[in-house]
Amino acid sequence: MTAPFLMPGGTIWSSLPIPAMIVDPDGRILAINPVAETFLNASERSLLGQPILDRLSIDAPMEEAIARVRTNQSAVFINDVDVTTGERAPIQCNLQIAPLNDMPQALMVMIWPREIADRLGRVANSRSAARSAIGMAEMLAHEIKNPLAGISGAAQLISLNLNAEDRELADLIVEETRRIVKLLEQVEQFGNVRPPDRRAVNIHDALDRARRSAMVGFARTMHIVEDYDPSLPATFADPDQLMQVFLNLIKNAAEAAGDQGGTIRLHTFYDFSLRLRRADGQGSSLPLQVEVIDDGPGIKPEIAAAIFDPFVSGRENGTGLGLALVSKIVADHGGIITVDSAPGRTVFRVSLPVAPREATLAMET
Numbered sequence: 463m464t465a466p467f468l469m470p471g472g473t474i475w476s477s478l479p480i481p482a483m484i485v486d487p488d489g490r491i492l493a494i495n496p497v498a499e500t501f502l503n504a505s506e507r508s509l510l511g512q513p514i515l516d517r518l519s520i521d522a523p524m525e526e527a528i529a530r531v532r533t534n535q536s537a538v539f540i541n542d543v544d545v546t547t548g549e550r551a552p553i554q555c556n557l558q559i560a561p562l563n564d565m566p567q568a569l570m571v572m573i574w575p576r577e578i579a580d581r582l583g584r585v586a587n588s589r590s591a592a593r594s595a596i597g598m599a600e601m602l603a604h605e606i607k608n609p610l611a612g613i614s615g616a617a618q619l620i621s622l623n624l625n626a627e628d629r630e631l632a633d634l635i636v637e638e639t640r641r642i643v644k645l646l647e648q649v650e651q652f653g654n655v656r657p658p659d660r661r662a663v664n665i666h667d668a669l670d671r672a673r674r675s676a677m678v679g680f681a682r683t684m685h686i687v688e689d690y691d692p693s694l695p696a697t698f699a700d701p702d703q704l705m706q707v708f709l710n711l712i713k714n715a716a717e718a719a720g721d722q723g724g725t726i727r728l729h730t731f732y733d734f735s736l737r738l739r740r741a742d743g744q745g746s747s748l749p750l751q752v753e754v755i756d757d758g759p760g761i762k763p764e765i766a767a768a769i770f771d772p773f774v775s776g777r778e779n780g781t782g783l784g785l786a787l788v789s790k791i792v793a794d795h796g797g798i799i800t801v802d803s804a805p806g807r808t809v810f811r812v813s814l815p816v817a818p819r820e821a822t823l824a825m826e827t
Contacts, residue, residue: 480574485514487567489528500735501573502547514571519546520557527559531569535561545573614639658700658794662817662825665697665704665752666690669728672708681716683723690730696825697750698817703791710784711754711810718758718808729753736813748797748813755810761803769801 481498483491491509499506502517509517515524521544531538537560544552556574614636621632673686697704708728715726734749761769770789792799797814817825 480572482570482572483514484562484565485528485569485571487532489513489515489525491517492568497735498573503549517547519548519552521545521552522557527557528569531559531561532567537561545575610639610643614643658703658791660698660700660795660821662696662821663699663701663704665694665730665750665814666692668699668701668704669708669730669752671705672712673728675709676712676716680713681726683721684716684719685723685725686712687725687727689727691732694730694732694750696817696822697795697814698821699795699814704795707788707791707812708752708754710788711812714784714810715754715756715758715808718756718760720758724757727753727755729755733813746796746815748815750814750816752812752814753809754812756808757806758808760805760808761801766801766803770799 481501482495483498484493486492490511490513494502494506494509499509502509504517522540527538527540537558540557540559542554543557545555545557546552553575558570558572558574560570560572562568562570617632617635617639621629621636624632669688669690673688676684677686712726712728715724718724719726729752731751731753732749733751734747736748736751770785789799792812792814795814797812799810799812801811802809
């Protein structure tokens with residue numbers, strides 16, 4: 463028995479972003495979704511009929527939990543348990559065991575690796591915070607620029623009748639108001655990024671454009687290592703905006719290293735297990751992975767959870783708009799960006815979809 467009995471065409475089943483399995487009354491596997499195949503490192507065909515507890519070691523009273531679900535016909539949740547296949551180190555997961563209305567006695571077992579749950583939670587929170595902050599910032603920028611222009615003009619007029627010492631103070635007022643206006647213009651520009659003009663784009667072309675631009679400017683003291691999977695298919699993106707994402711991430715890495723320089727590693731690879739659940743309930747695959755890795759001091763722990771929010775910066779005098787812009791562009795492309803940071807190693811990962819077939823064919827013609 464296979465997964466399509468659950469939903470027409472098995473679409474929802476196959477798009478679940480987590481490992482999921484259907485087991486019979488004896489705990490034997492009836493069906494598994496594609497993510498579970500990856501998690502167990504085995505095909506569905508080879509797993510059908512096998513006891514689930516022969517394939518998974520779960521640090522929880524599973525037999526008792528399964529019996530409770532069958533008796534009460536209601537779902538059971540088990541949080542923070544170690545799960546392993548025997549071929550890898552245990553990872554902490556949340557489990558959900560639930561009955562199926564269409565199949566008496568059959569159960570669905572879903573495994574939520576904490577890394578995935580935490581990553582998607584951080585992405586959702588970051589997007590929500592960014593939308594709220596952008597709207598408020600645009601409104602404030604528009605309202606503040608006019609009085610600042612008046613202050614700057616008044617200071618310039620006053621300076622005409624001042625002695626040299628007082629004129630220096632008036633000039634300082636003018637200089638600082640201009641600096642604030644420039645920042646506000648950046649905020650307005652940040653909120654007005656045009657919708658992406660998406661087409662099939664070679665990720666490595668965009669990375670190379672960003673690398674070459676960085677090497678003649680802010681990253682000239684850095685050693686940039688290219689570690690690419692040349693077999694990656696095209697993504698579906700605005701080429702200029704994608705290049706801007708990579709350029710901002712390289713700039714962030716270079717600034718973290720400081721004047722002494724360091725190494726930036728650009729790493730691409732394919733991970734077909736990563737999926738994102740959209741607001742409409744459908745899942746989208748994000749198999750194309752781009753990592754920008756630096757050997758700098760890492761992100762300060764007190765700002766790590768909010769690093770993609772506008773106006774959050776780990777640098778003195780930083781605007782905190784660079785990574786927020788990156789997050790916005792990636793979200794507009796249907797992707798996600800995450801970060802893992804520790805002293806000596808910070809990894810920003812961008813996960814993107816594959817270009818649809820018709821867009822790829824158009825690129826090749």
